Amino acid sequence: MTDIAADQPAVTEADGPQIMSWDSGVRRAMTIYVPLTVFVLVLLFPFYWxxxxAFKPNGELMNYKDNNPFWINHPTFANINKLLFETDYGHWLTTTMGIAFGSTFxxxxxxxxxxxxxxxxxxxGSEYVGLAIYAAYLVPPSILFIPLAQVVYQLGLFDTPYALILTYPTFLVPFCTWLLIGYFKSIPYELEECALIDGATRLQILRRITLPLAVPGLISAGIFAFTLSWNEFIYALAFISSTEKKTVPVAVLTELVQGDVYHWGSLMTGALLGSLPVAIFYMFFVEYYVSSLTGAVKE
Amino acid sequence: MDASTWQPSRAQPNWLVRLFDYKPFLIFICLLPACGLLLAFLTYPLGLGIYLAFTDTEIGGNGEWVGLDNFISLMDDRIFLTSVWNTLFYTFTATVLKFGLGLWLALLLNHQIPFKSFLRAIILLPYITPTVLSAIAFWWIYDPQFSIISYVLVDRLHILDHYIDFLGTPWAARWSLIVANVWRGIPFVAITLLAGLQTISPSLYEAALLDGASPWQSFRHITSPLLMPILAIVMTFSVLFTFTDFQLVYAITRGGPINSTHLMATLAFQRGIPGAQLGEGAAIAVAMIPFLIFATFFSYYALGRRKWQQGSDND
Known part of the structure; x- marks a missing residue:
């Protein structure tokens, strides 16, 4: 694993030409740090951009001759002001937040x-139920949104947040269930047996023993579900039509793009502000996030 | 007499508790919310979608059964055929690039490097931010007049003498979309494969090093076979989600220029929701299912086979 590279500086020249050549500092820099830097720069550049x-005045935005496009000479908050006070952006943020929390819970x-x-x-047959729920994760929303639009319409939920709160679990439940099955597996069954002998009911066991021990799993599943619902696009695009009920990703694309003239400043501000909540959320829980991402794949 | 008076007094207040402790009932109750949601909003719509594909339903009306008519007319529909080709090309190219670059990044991160967990955290950023919003950033990067890429190539490096029209011609637009998709997909592939790499015991590499194996040999004979099972799963998901991608194309090109970059999902949306032809849209969506089943089986069995050949259990 990682130790190979780490151990190598300790290896003396006597260990053979292969190791030596592989170990030399320049080569290490060229094969590891240079490509890694390029990767990181490319992956982060769109965010920087x-x-x-978002903070550039319009004059600088459209003039590369007199300004260095990679820097801002006169930063402005005009775009943010315009977005927050002249559009429904605040509304979209709270709607999205509510839908994300609702469907996550x-x-x-x-x-x-x-x-x-x-x-x-x-x-x-419990294994088969588990597999069936897992298989549900393999059914992509792109196939489902047309018939779902009709279901939503027939239930009278069209253009209400409930349409999204009820349909998002179709991709959240399979994922969360598999993550939690993995977590429950890691909790010793003996603990439950003890409680059973002491006369606890199954629901008491779930509430008092299993759930408290599965808190890390719950956090992982919750964060992942929150992010997925925040980012969801196709259902929100198809099931919501009135401006003030839209979620942030849909609203930025459909409401901030007007006509043929793109207001890149406010578009980028909308994209930045819409990404911030998940980014902040993510920063607090990186470890849970990584573990749920990798855990779900390994299960 | 003692017993008969004592028993009900204990049983009476507890009948609800006892019901909930009765295992078959408890199993039923526990599975009800998850299965209910999935049956109502996944299984039923899936069936309904297949049914709709054989009707001429429009929004707000009930359609008639038209048999295979939708599929027959799609067979002559150039835009549909282009979208099938686009989807296959997009999925194949993007998957190859994502896995090539993602594996490379995972191998780089698997070295002993400073700030590793910080790097891992920022590398995942493209994956966690809403796809549409990063797609809008790419849209701006691909702007014909103010593209920063064109600016660097033309005005700074003087490699080209004219600005690139990223989204104006079909092939340029296809490649631009693939680049955006790869950008978004690399972190997922890299981080999951990194997790796979970290489960490989270092002693195997030490043994190979002592036996005089070159780095390539130890990659070929240790890393790749042991990484295969996890690679198969990651690839299954990646292919599935790339094939059914919607957001990137909808945000960046909306299928343009002149319907040349439509994927099957975006075409299904365009025909089904704004075009109000639910039946035809459903037929396009249903046409994706055979490809998806094939892709899932292919990537899972072709790559994952080694796992059950080794006889390891499924954990």
Whole structure:
């Protein structure tokens, strides 16, 4: 693993030409640090560009001859002001937040119970139920949105936030359930047996023993679900039509683009502000996030 | 007599508790929310979608059963055929690039380097930010007049003598979309493969080093076989989500110029929702299903086979 590279400086020249040549500082820099720097720069550049565009006055934005486009000479908050006070942006943010929290809670509730039933109550065919829920994750929203639009319409939920709160769990529940099954697996079953002998009911066990021990798993699943609902686009585009009920990703694309003249300043500000909540959320929980991303794949 | 009076007094207040402790009932209750949601909003719509594909339903009306008519007319539809070709080309090229570059990045991160967890955290940023919003940033980067890429190539480096029209011609637009998709996909591939790399025991590499294996040999004979199972799963997901991609194309080109960059998903949307032809849109969406099943089986079994050949369990 990582130790190979680390151990090598300790290896003396006597260990053979291969190791030596591989170990030389220049070569290490060329094969590791240079490509890594390029990767990081390319992956981060669009964010830098987004941020710098958001604070540029229009004159600088459209004039590369007299200004260095990579820097801002006269930073301005005009775009942010315009976005927050002249559009429904604040409204979109709160709507998106509400929908993301609602669907996350609903999904977590359903997933905890399902994962507990599959992993701990163990009944005949529980594995198949687990597999069926997992298979649901393989059904992409792009196939479902047309018939779902009709279902949503028939239920009278069209153009309401409930349309999204109820449909987002279709991709959140499978993911969360699998993550939580993995977590429940890691909790010793003996703890539950002890509680059973002491006369606790199954629900008491779930509430008092299993759930508190599965908190890291709940956090991982919750963060992931929140991010996925915040970023969701196709359902929000298809099921919501009135301006003030739109979610941020949809609203930025459909409401801030007017006519043929693109107001790149306010568009980039909208994109930046819309990315910030998930980015901040993510920064606080990076480790949970990485573990849920990799855990779900390994399961 | 003692017993008969005592028993009900204990059982009476607890009948609800006892019901919830009755295992079959508890299993039913526990599975109800998840299965109910999935059946109502996933299984039923999936079936409904397949049914709609055989009707001429429009928004707000009930359609008639038209059999294979939708599919037959799609077969002569140049825009549809272009979208199928685009989808296959987009999926294949983007997947190859994503996995090539993602694996490279994972191998780089697997070295002992300073600020590793910080690097890992910022590398994931493109993956966690809303796709549409980063797509808008790419849209701006691809602007015909003020593209920063053109500016650097033309005005700074003097490699080209004219600005590139990234989204104006079909092929340029296709490649621009692929680059945006690869940019967004690399972090996911890299971080998941990095997790796979870290499960490989260092002692294997030490043994190979002692036996005089070159770095390439140890990659070929240790890393790649042990990474295969996780690679198969990551690739299954990646292919699935690239094939059904919607957001990037919808945000950057909306299928243009002249419908030449439509993917099947965006075409299904255009026909189904703004075009109000739900039946035809559903037929396009249903046409994706065979490709998806094939891609899933292919990447899972072709790559994942080694796993059950080794006889390891599924954990």
């Amino acid at each position: 987004m941020a710098i565009t 609903l999904s977590l509730f359903a997933s905890v119970l399902a994962a507990y039933a599959i992993q701990r109550l163990r009944f005949k």
